[in-house]
Amino acid sequence: MRAKIDAHLAEKKQNPPIQIFRYRYKDAVVYYETSPCCDQFTNLYDQKGKLICHPDGGFTGRGDGNCADFNKNKTEEKLVWQDPRQ
Known part of the structure; x- marks a missing residue:
């Protein structure tokens, strides 16, 4: 995830x-x-940074359909990072 964070900060x-x-x-x-x-x-x-799916968003707001149960079945939410720039 560090590489993804660094990429966001570069944008x-x-x-x-x-x-x-x-x-x-x-x-x-x-x-x-x-x-x-x-x-x-x-x-x-996943834990290694491999894309699993797109749970939501897109034109329909429902993602790509490959993990349609994510919002219903996710647990243990923890904010790991938020762009700190003002």
């Missing part, structure tokens, strides 16, 4: 700020990355 600040949360989902630790705005997919990564 223009987003509004709303990008956040990364850690959850437990399907007996594994996963990382959820918010999107900056409107009609963009959010990203869900």
